[in-house]
Amino acid sequence: MSYGNDDPRPTVARSLTPDQVELFEKGFAARPANRLMQNAVTQTPVDDVALDRRILTGIDHSVSHHLDDWKVTNQKQSGRCWMFAGLNLLRVGAAKELGLKDFEFSQNYTLWWDKFERANHFLEAIIETSGRDVDDRTVARLLTDPIGDGGQWNMFVALVAKHGLVPKSAMPETDSSSSTRAMNRVLETLLRQGARDLRAQASEGAEAQREHKRDILAAIHRVLSIHLGTPPQKFLWQWEDKDKEFHRDGWLTPAEFAAKYVRLPLDEYVCLVHDPRESSPVGRTFTVEYLGNIVDAPPVVYLNGRIEQLKKLAMDAIVGGEPVWFGCDVAKMMRSDVGVWDAELFDYAGVYDTEFTLDKADRLVLHDTEMTHAMLFTGVDVVDGGPRRWRVENSWGEDRADKGFWTMNDSWFGEHVFEVAVRRSALPPELAAALDQEPIVLPAWDPMGALAD
Incomplete structure (x- = not known):
């Protein structure tokens, strides 16, 4: 940034002085x-000004390999993207098995069990750390978000393994499953109140x-049941397929329904991540302390790979006919109305006359990025054996x-995608x-x- 023709630099000082501010103002006015x-x-949203x-206009939405022929789902005002993406992956095989064009598993059912299990997981963590000071960094982290909506791939797998699944008709959406904020406020207060009492009992x-x-x-349990309904232990499952043929399976438990209609071997999947920090070696597995939703479930484990490996494995899966669950920092370089991502979509450097030089590792170290959203890759444009563009099934309606399917240029994948299942x-050997x-x-x-x- 220039401060004028003579470029007088402000004096370095601990506090801002009127002389410094005057120099900054002159520098701004000089250009x-x-x-x-x-x-x-001041008159237009900055993203409209910065949009390149x-x-x-150069983004072509077509792809060479395209799997989806179904409608997208809608998580509405809830943070359930990770379970929506997981259930959307599983519904592909279930719909085929059922002979249905469109089919959804109940997202409310998995929400109910995730909340109840996560409450228990949080309380056990509080018991384990109850001898530490309340200002201990780990305890503070636990208390900051005792029961949010967000999750990870391994947490989704743990839910299905323990509680099974049901069709959406067996436990439909409620006002609170579609808009979780009010319910979450009550749950957070109850859990923090419980944390206070459990910590007071530490000596016992x-x-x-x-x-x-x-x-x-x-x-x-009472709060969840009031807001979300009661999860069924058994339900009658019968349906008419796309050819108008009637079927009846009779009464099924959630475990029986999942065993019959989950066509993917979930325990065979691993979460491959791209963590380019110097502290995170490639080819090593990681876990995060107290990350999870079900006590005694397998831990959330990441396998750190190179971004080229994530791309190739995702591409190969799609070419082989299978969508791919992935997690990313969704809001970076995103144009929501047309549904596109590109690493250079907005020219913020041109707007502000300021360089932005953080790379992906820097952004992680300095808390400028993290995984915020999970979705499904349902298409890829392959050119000369590599991916150029990706088609994405979002859960935003x-x-x-x-119609709810977004386009991601490959440049964005490298910068803002963190993990694929x-x-x-x-995996390479x-x-x-x-x-x-x-x-x-x-x-x-x-x-x-x-x-x-």
Whole structure:
């Protein structure tokens, strides 16, 4: 940035002085482009000003390999993207097995069990850390978000393994499943209140604490059931397929329904991540302290790979006929109305006359990025053996993009995608061998412990 013809630099001082501010103001006024941008941005959203229309108009939405022929789902005002993406992956095989064009598993059912299990997971963490000071960094992290909506791939797999699934008709959406904020406020208060009481009982031992935990969970159960309904233990399943043929399976438990209609071997999937920080070696597994939703479930484990490996495995899966669950920092370089992502979509450097030089590793280290959203890859444009563009099934309804299907340029994948769920059998040998190692344990506040919502 220039400060005028003589370029007098402000004196370095601990506090801002009037002389410094005056120099900054003169520097701003010395460049007509600054006033032009001021006039534009004070009247127009900055993303409309910064949008690089050459990139936007140059994006072709077609792809060479395209799997989806179904409608998108809508998580509405909830942070359930990770379970929507997981259920959307599973519904492909279920719809085929059922002979249905469109089919949805109940997202409310998985929400109910995730909330109840996560309450127990939180309370157990509070019991385990109850001897620490309340200002301890781990305890503070636990109390910051005791029962949010977000989650991870391994947490989704744990839910299906323990509680099964039901069709949407067996436990439909409620006002609170579609808009979780009010319910979450009540749950958060109850859990923090419970944390206070359990920490006060620390000297009495874990057995006495768990006696009180039962009372807390009874209240959580009551709140969830009032807001979301009661999850069915059995339900009658019958349907008419797309050819108008009637079928009846009779009464099924959620476990029986999942065993019959989940066509993918979920326990064969691993979460491959791209964490380019110097502290995160490629070819190692990681876990994050206290990350999870179900006590005694397999831990949330990441396998760190190179971004080229994530791209190739995702591309190969789609070409082979299978969508891919993935997690990313969704809001970066995103144009929502047309549903596109590109790493250079907005020219913020041109608007502000300021360089933005953080790379992906810097953004993680400095808390400028983390995984915020999970979706499904349902298409890829392959050119000369590599991906150029990706088609994405989002869970934000049909109003945006191509009836809810978005377009991602490959440049964006490299910068803002963090993880993909892929089959073990698809991993190259050097990565597959890494799965046998003990994972490196990251602290509870590490950005790789972020939950997609």
